[in-house]
Amino acid sequence: xxxxxxxxxxxxxxxxxxxxxxxxxxxxxxxxxxxxxxxxxxxxxxxxxxxxxxxxxxxxxxxxxxxxxxxxxxxxxxxxxxxxxxxxxxxxxxxxxxxxxxxxxxxxxxxxxxxxxxxxxxxxxxxxxxxxxxxxxxxxxxxxxxxxxxxxxxxxxxxxxxxxxxxxxxxxxxxxxxxxxxxxxxxxxxxxxxxxxxxxxxxxxxxxxxxxxxxxxxxxxxxxxxxxxxxxxxxxxxxxxxxxxxxxxxxxxxxxxxxxxxxxxxxxxxxxxxxxxxxxxxxxxxxxxxxxxxxxxxxxxxxxxxxxxxxxxxxxxxxxxxxxxxxxxxxxxxxxxxxxxxxxxxxxxxxxxxxxxxxxxxxxxxxxxxxxxxxxxxxxxxxxxxxxxxxxxxxxxxxxxxxxxxxxxxxxxxxxxxxxxxxxxxxxxxxxxxxxxxxxxxxxxxxxxxxxxxxxxxxxxxxxxxxxxxxxxxxxxxxxxxxxxxxxxxxxxxxxxxxxxxxxxxxxxxxxxxxxxxxxxxxxxxxxxxxxxxxxxxxxxxxxxxxxxxxxxxxxxxxxxxxxxxxxxxxxxxxxxxxxxxxxxxxxxxxxxxxxxxxxxxxxxxxxxxxxxxxxxxxxxxxxxxxxxxxxxxxxxxxxxxxxxxxxxxxxxxxxxxxxxxxxxxxxxxxxxxxxxxxxxx
Numbered sequence: 032x033x034x035x036x037x038x039x040x041x042x043x044x045x046x047x048x049x050x051x052x053x054x055x056x057x058x059x060x061x062x063x064x065x066x067x068x069x070x071x072x073x074x075x076x077x078x079x080x081x082x083x084x085x086x087x088x089x090x091x092x093x094x095x096x097x098x099x100x101x102x103x104x105x106x107x108x109x110x111x112x113x114x115x116x117x118x119x120x121x122x123x124x125x126x127x128x129x130x131x132x133x134x135x136x137x138x139x140x141x142x143x144x145x146x147x148x149x150x151x152x153x154x155x156x157x158x159x160x161x162x163x164x165x166x167x168x169x170x171x172x173x174x175x176x177x178x179x180x181x182x183x184x185x186x187x188x189x190x191x192x193x194x195x196x197x198x199x200x201x202x203x204x205x206x207x208x209x210x211x212x213x214x215x216x217x218x219x220x221x222x223x224x225x226x227x228x229x230x231x232x233x234x235x236x237x238x239x240x241x242x243x244x245x246x247x248x249x250x251x252x253x254x255x256x257x258x259x260x261x262x263x264x265x266x267x268x269x270x271x272x273x274x275x276x277x278x279x280x281x282x283x284x285x286x287x288x289x290x291x292x293x294x295x296x297x298x299x300x301x302x303x304x305x306x307x308x309x310x311x312x313x314x315x316x317x318x319x320x321x322x323x324x325x326x327x328x329x330x331x332x333x334x335x336x337x338x339x340x341x342x343x344x345x346x347x348x349x350x351x352x353x354x355x356x357x358x359x360x361x362x363x364x365x366x367x368x369x370x371x372x373x374x375x376x377x378x379x380x381x382x383x384x385x386x387x388x389x390x391x392x393x394x395x396x397x398x399x400x401x402x403x404x405x406x407x408x409x410x411x412x413x414x415x416x417x418x419x420x421x422x423x424x425x426x427x428x429x430x431x432x433x434x435x436x437x438x439x440x441x442x443x444x445x446x447x448x449x450x451x452x453x454x455x456x457x458x459x460x461x462x463x464x465x466x467x468x469x470x471x472x473x474x475x476x477x478x479x480x481x482x483x484x485x486x487x488x489x490x491x492x493x494x495x496x497x498x499x500x501x502x503x504x505x506x507x508x509x510x511x512x513x514x515x516x517x518x519x520x521x522x523x524x525x526x527x528x529x530x531x532x533x534x535x536x537x538x539x540x541x542x543x544x545x546x547x548x549x550x551x552x553x554x555x556x557x558x559x560x561x562x563x564x565x566x567x568x569x570x571x572x573x574x575x576x577x578x579x580x581x582x583x584x585x586x587x588x589x590x591x592x593x594x595x596x597x598x599x600x601x602x603x604x605x606x607x608x609x610x611x612x613x614x615x616x617x618x619x620x621x622x623x624x625x626x627x628x629x630x631x632x633x634x635x636x637x638x639x640x641x642x643x644x645x646x647x648x649x650x651x652x653x654x655x656x657x658x659x660x661x662x663x664x665x666x667x668x669x670x671x672x673x674x675x676x677x678x679x680x681x682x683x684x685x686x687x688x689x690x691x692x693x694x695x696x697x698x699x700x701x702x703x704x705x706x707x708x709x710x711x712x713x
Contacts, residue, residue, distance in 0.1 A: 066141025075311030247326025447481025
């Protein structure tokens, strides 16, 4: 009986421990109800930009008004005849709940318990026990029993820069990994430059094989510990990294701690469109930051000799593979490769760490209309991985005397969207795998074939879907967006991220072009020699793709790189090709039609040109496609801004929550206009 009581007690302790991990975490995620707090104010994030005068001098009336106002998450009440306030009490409505407060004797503030500021159709599909469960590396995939997803609830705490690692100490809140700290789905919804993550896991692999701890991406600098041992550090917010933990694992209670430093737009690193000030003052073309872990974390078991990486370079009739193998090998070691495409089966072997070329009989080429994928399995000793490739080339050529980009030796007009890949619930991180796929399916839904992925490197599964759906991708290098706060970009950080991006995404056939710089975001900090050196470095490092020097920016006029790329708003311009460059309209459009109930901050949407009705929006987009069609003798690629609204930049085909702005008939009209642009003869 005593043993039974002891077992029950231990079970209760375990349950309490589990519950302790979720203190401070609500599902669906909701900010805590606060206030009213007397003598404190929360400035910024005002709905409508002006206060409402109340008929009664009571903060409860302000709270009630907030509860009944769409998108209101907090309020600030001002006493009448106090601190410049008139004879009637004022109520400021806020669209953010997690705002820093400041002392003000004339004010009171409070927050309202609402769900995510702007949920998507996938918000409530997120499982806090198992978010984003899919294997994160589809071009180097092992058996399901060989890996353990560590996404889920971790302990979390914002700290000072010199706070020591909290070994065996419980942190003061929780976070849902891998959603960024500032996101609704993280359960935190706040920002900070220094933070700790902590989790305790059992060793899921009973064998004595090697074990690695992998991170898809952490923004920006991460230092990782396991069982008090410092595994190492990684710098770069957009690249994956891993540490071997074999000798540090114990059977149970393995404590993993991650320290993260992310200065966002106060730092010298590439950070893209992130801006800390957008939390309390959204607007323009910069948005809420995504600090900390924002891609999947996992443990993986491998044998002593295993395939660590693959580099795949296609032609139209062959594939060259270079398998990086870690561990003991001999002169007779070989990787056995089995390639399958329908009923076609092909076998080959390769020497570890030596490129091997395999000819493909009756080759089927990858195009947007026929995105043919060849799957293969590679094996060395007891290690086996699944991967895939496609046969695709992209290069400059001349068609009827005009310089063109040639996909598989043929000119195909590429028309698509600027895609910044922000989400209202997850920010940098899509809420589910289906949500990630949705944005790429939407390209085809509107009759387009191209995406310019702007100022961000997405998780690998995004490119996996682009490969399989048939979306051609122009991939931007992430920029240091302006010299904000007087901080200039660090060239070494930029080059590190640039090389990591090319290494990590090299194998994806969907990517046909790298963009070195964007507009004047950071290129003005470098001289002509440096800019030219970067472009030439990319061209030598990856000879299988074209390079855009400076999309829409001053360095575009240098004439280096493969593209004459201009930005014109709202009407698309007519750039001219030359002997060495084809012509691209890298950005145009930016047309807005604002949908009530689907705005990040009601009444604060902006665009380059605002239309009065959705039909006017559809007609104007189709009209611009017609203008480009008339200039197709010059132009080879056109990029409309943009796929979705992003916070208060409301110029998408879709609202920020991924609801479409058009009727089915209008979708058909736009699909027809886009297909005509792509397929009409010059």
